[in-house]
Every structure is written in structure tokens, then in C-alpha cells.
Amino acid sequence: MSDDLPEIATAEPNRRPVAELLNVARRSWWILACCALGVAVIGLATSLAQQPEYESTATLYVTSGSDPNTQSAYQGSQAAQQRVASYVELVQSDAILTSALRDGAIGLTTDEARARLTASATPDTVLVTVSATDTEPVRARALTSAVAQAMTEYIETLEQPSGGGDSLAKLTVVSSASPSEQVAPKVPRDVAVALLLGLLVGLLVVYLRERFDVVVRNTSNVPPVVGAPVLGTVPHETELSEGGTINFAAGATSGAAESYRRLRTNLAFSDVDHPPRIVLVTSAGPGEGKTTTALNLAASIADGGDRVVIVDGDLRRPEVATRTGRVSAVGFTNYLRGDTGMAELVQPSGYLNLDVLTSGELPPNPAELLASDRAAEGIRELADRYDYVIIDSPPVLPVTDAAVTARCVDGVLLVVRAGATKAPDLVDAVDMLRAAKTKILGLVLNRVRGAYGSYRYTGYGTKTDIQVNTPADQPTLRANA
Structure with a gap:
């Protein structure tokens, strides 16, 4: 592989404990500052209260x-x-x-x-x-x-x-x-000793928090047993939670835009011999940003010139129709019931090179429909017509929909919400997907604070708003986190 290919972070255990400790201290600087300041204030008060x-x-x-x-x-x-x-x-x-x-x-x-x-x-x-x-x-x-x-x-x-x-x-x-x-009291000395003691207490708190914290917060504490690369880290940005897909037009250099472009590139190189074209996007649990990731990944690929269709495979709590402003009454379930062909159900998104297949009416038996041969045939038909098929699926742990749909795709992207997803849940989700003989392409860490993509590239463009570059008469794609 060429040296200029993007570096993909892997979930291997860190072999540099000193560097990792410094990284942990840097990430948790506010804990160190609070502990040091708190103990210093106590030391100052105690010193001033002493009789000379x-x-x-x-x-x-x-x-x-x-x-x-x-x-x-x-x-x-x-x-x-x-x-x-x-x-x-x-x-x-x-x-x-x-x-x-x-x-x-x-x-x-x-x-x-x-x-x-x-x-x-x-x-x-x-x-x-x-x-x-x-x-x-x-x-x-x-x-x-x-x-x-x-x-x-x-x-x-x-x-x-x-x-x-x-x-x-x-x-x-x-x-x-x-x-x-x-x-006595020697106030400067007492405060200095208290400050040092506070730092030591803070380091202990940070160590215990890192040692026993089961929440995935960044790439460094992804459980090694997951064994999947981290293909992308999406920064925590207010605009994403307020709605709208990223503006991927030329010159757009927001942190989120750069992150999704990086994810697009890493996904393309995740398997050079057999690049994944049918990708299922899911998460361990609800509310972790899978729909946001699916929409913005599809939009970033479409911005690169490839024809993309995003499929709402969540037949329980669909979001794609609402966020894209498409008609939700007809969609994937109509095809699965044999009502009509796939070509009649796909809707233009209003975004260049990007089409949408909504979920349609909610069925009483979504897992059975997704496990049917007709579902596999429909996804293959879309793959014949488009360069990429991105499927938004329900979370893995609550229902089996993602596991049964995964048999029809080239691989799965597992979305992890930094600071919310628990490591045991992530491990369980990976185990369930592997038990279903599913290829896990990698992880996407969502809402990472201080992520690489959160920095602006000064001199290479200006910060752009989170919106879709579409004609005024076209509905805006929404991508709430």
C-alpha cells in the first residue's frame, strides 16, 4: 500500500504506558485542575484559620x-x-x-x-x-x-x-x-503543598476513572477484543445536533466535513482488493448517531462523484424520510411485499448523485421481511444501479434486524458514540455480528471531543455552515444526531 494512504487507527493495546498516561492526563486536565484547585483552597483556608x-x-x-x-x-x-x-x-x-x-x-x-x-x-x-x-x-x-x-x-x-x-x-x-x-502558619508553603497533594489526588482520580470507566471515550480505550479498525472520528459539533447534513461543496472545511471525507477515504481503502459497495451502518444501541453517520457518509460519497442510494432499513423506528424530507408512505416495505419494483420507489434527495429509499409503512414482522430472499434481491438490484448502497439499520443489541440484513452487504460500519457507548455493549454487538458471519469494516467514533477533524484548516478555506448545497426549491437533508 502506498505511503500516502490515510492512516487508520486500530484498537490495539497501547504499548507506551508513559505516553498513554500523559494523554490521559491531557484529556482529563479539568479533573486535575479541579482537584488541585480544590485541595489548594482547603489548604489555604486551613492555613489562615490556624493561630500564629x-x-x-x-x-x-x-x-x-x-x-x-x-x-x-x-x-x-x-x-x-x-x-x-x-x-x-x-x-x-x-x-x-x-x-x-x-x-x-x-x-x-x-x-x-x-x-x-x-x-x-x-x-x-x-x-x-x-x-x-x-x-x-x-x-x-x-x-x-x-x-x-x-x-x-x-x-x-x-x-x-x-x-x-x-x-x-x-x-x-x-x-x-x-x-x-x-x-506557623506558612501560607505560601501550605498552599504549595496542598496544590501538589491536589495534583496527586487528581492523578489518582484520573487513573481510577480510566481504569474502571466502561464508557468508550476515544480511540485509545476501544476494547482490544473488538479487533476492528477505527475508520473515522467525528468531532462533537453543535451544528450536527441541530440538523442538516454537512456541506461537502468545494471549499467546505468544517471539522465534521473533513471527518466524513476521511471516513469516505478510509472506507474505500479498508479492502483494496474488494472495495465495499454495499455498506450497512448500525450501532450497539439507540441514540449513538448511526442515521447521522449513514446520511453524511452517503452525502460525502455522492460529493465525490459516485452515485449513491441510502436505504432506510430500520423498519421499526425509521428516520431517513423525516430527515431528508421525503415521502415515507411508500418505500422498502412496498418492495418487500411485492407491490411494485424498486425503480418506482427510489426518490431523489435533492442532493446531487444521492437518492433515497425510505422505509415505507411499518410492518408487524420486520426481521422476517429483512431476512427474506426478496430483501437480498432488492439490495442487489440497487447495487447494480448505483455505485454505493448505504443502509441505515436498527441497533444490534435490541433487535436482530441488523444481523439478518448484514448477510446482504459487503460489510458493516459500527457507530460508537464517544462518552455514551459502553465497552461491554460494544463487545456484545461485535460478537453478535461475528456470530452472524458478518464482516465488520470498522468503527466510527461519533461526537469525539478534541478529534482530529475538529480543527479548521486556516488558509485553505473558510468555515461553512452545516447545510445542503441544493437549489432553494429542494428540501434540505436533515441529519440530527
Whole structure:
């Protein structure tokens, strides 16, 4: 096959998990944004609601005194370092706290003071740091200063030799209790942490949504077991749901027009040796856009110069006559009953190269009529007269009409509505069609948000309205989604 042929997306499992994760995050950016913003707002509110806390710090220096066993300054330094860890533990002792609270008149109980104090030692030094945190800056500084003073006095007594003489070690305050600084809440830090936490929560939500979501939303999460290529993705456009087929006239470059042209091309190359000329368009369930797809596919093929007839094979809830403005009283069922020949029942659509065969009166036994030999003969007769026969059929799961009609066609296009069709339903529909020995040409994803076809080609034409390029006295084709 030539390199310039259109690329057809297949429903194979993605072998690039990192790239797929990035794609999922990009598609679900609004979930990430909402989670991050929501948690950040909570973090901001929580931070602002906290009562401010202030911290004061003092630094003490440990020296080793006249120990008879100390032979050098180095040994004295080593002895001082060995004492540092013990002095850190003494900061929160009852002896120190009782003395500090008594002398400092701070107005705290021993347990309250202990909860506000922390002490640490700088590794490989003889420095001890004492810090106090409180909601009142003056009290935090007073507590730090009182504890530092109590430590110097207590250590001097504690290290006094039993036989008298100078203390073996002492503490010296080298940095007095600093003015209290606010340490909490730190609003920027709290909001940044909350924002990061929100992003992580969002990623988890997106992962779980992608992992357990059974709705088909794009080509990447078409179940691999379907095993059918995605021949086209039709973007979500308001105009399609409001009515009218796409304007496929020269210069029309709307996203939907480009999508249906791409579908037309991919369909032609889906089987190069035996191009499908009789195509049945159906879906797993109702409301997935099968009639819209059938009408616009037929119109795009007709715009390419081929003669096309669209057949309303939905003998239960026909839509083609209403949407094309044709007479619905006579049509396919009249031929199936043997009332008249096919040539007398086909109606011009008002669109160049496109004719319409409506359903006719609704029969009580549509499945039996569609399974008859006469139905097959009529479809073959249309194929002899037209280049393409496009058949709009009922959905697969509710009734068997599509499965029995499929025996008369070259292949089936299965329409999937992105964001609505459930993967298990799609798999069941594919299984039912394959059980009927039906060739599935591929899938058409309808109403895809952010699809390739939704982009305009700036400089190659202007955006056109969704309407049929027909004379004013001809009825407009309607293609409601």
C-alpha cells in the first residue's frame, strides 16, 4: 500500500504506558485542575484559620573543665562532645523546667512548657540549641531565655566533683534568646503543598476513572477484543445536533466535513482488493448517531462523484424520510411485499448523485421481511444501479434486524458514540455480528471531543455552515444526531 494512504487507527493495546498516561492526563486536565484547585483552597483556608505560632532560639556552648583524666585540649573537646547528647535530653527534664518556670514567672505548667520546648545538637560540635514555640511571642522568648539560664546553672552543679573543685564541664550561652519569629502558619508553603497533594489526588482520580470507566471515550480505550479498525472520528459539533447534513461543496472545511471525507477515504481503502459497495451502518444501541453517520457518509460519497442510494432499513423506528424530507408512505416495505419494483420507489434527495429509499409503512414482522430472499434481491438490484448502497439499520443489541440484513452487504460500519457507548455493549454487538458471519469494516467514533477533524484548516478555506448545497426549491437533508 502506498505511503500516502490515510492512516487508520486500530484498537490495539497501547504499548507506551508513559505516553498513554500523559494523554490521559491531557484529556482529563479539568479533573486535575479541579482537584488541585480544590485541595489548594482547603489548604489555604486551613492555613489562615490556624493561630500564629512564634519561635525563639538560644545557643549554648559546652566546654570540658579540669578533669584529672583529661590530658589535652583535644581530649577535652571529645569529652564535651560526649556530654552534648546528654545535655539535649536534660532540656525537658523536670529539674530544668521547674527551675526555669520558678525563676522566669512565665505562667505555664511543667507539661505545657515541655510541649513547647525542643532541643538539638549540631553534629560533631559542642553546640546545643534550645527553642521554644508559643502563640505569644513574648512568652516564647521568655521561656527560651529561662531554660537556657537554668541549664547553665544546673550543669555547673551537676558536674561539680564530689571532692570539691572546679566543675568538670559547663554551659555558656553564646547566643541569647532571639526575638520571636512567626513559624506557623506558612501560607505560601501550605498552599504549595496542598496544590501538589491536589495534583496527586487528581492523578489518582484520573487513573481510577480510566481504569474502571466502561464508557468508550476515544480511540485509545476501544476494547482490544473488538479487533476492528477505527475508520473515522467525528468531532462533537453543535451544528450536527441541530440538523442538516454537512456541506461537502468545494471549499467546505468544517471539522465534521473533513471527518466524513476521511471516513469516505478510509472506507474505500479498508479492502483494496474488494472495495465495499454495499455498506450497512448500525450501532450497539439507540441514540449513538448511526442515521447521522449513514446520511453524511452517503452525502460525502455522492460529493465525490459516485452515485449513491441510502436505504432506510430500520423498519421499526425509521428516520431517513423525516430527515431528508421525503415521502415515507411508500418505500422498502412496498418492495418487500411485492407491490411494485424498486425503480418506482427510489426518490431523489435533492442532493446531487444521492437518492433515497425510505422505509415505507411499518410492518408487524420486520426481521422476517429483512431476512427474506426478496430483501437480498432488492439490495442487489440497487447495487447494480448505483455505485454505493448505504443502509441505515436498527441497533444490534435490541433487535436482530441488523444481523439478518448484514448477510446482504459487503460489510458493516459500527457507530460508537464517544462518552455514551459502553465497552461491554460494544463487545456484545461485535460478537453478535461475528456470530452472524458478518464482516465488520470498522468503527466510527461519533461526537469525539478534541478529534482530529475538529480543527479548521486556516488558509485553505473558510468555515461553512452545516447545510445542503441544493437549489432553494429542494428540501434540505436533515441529519440530527
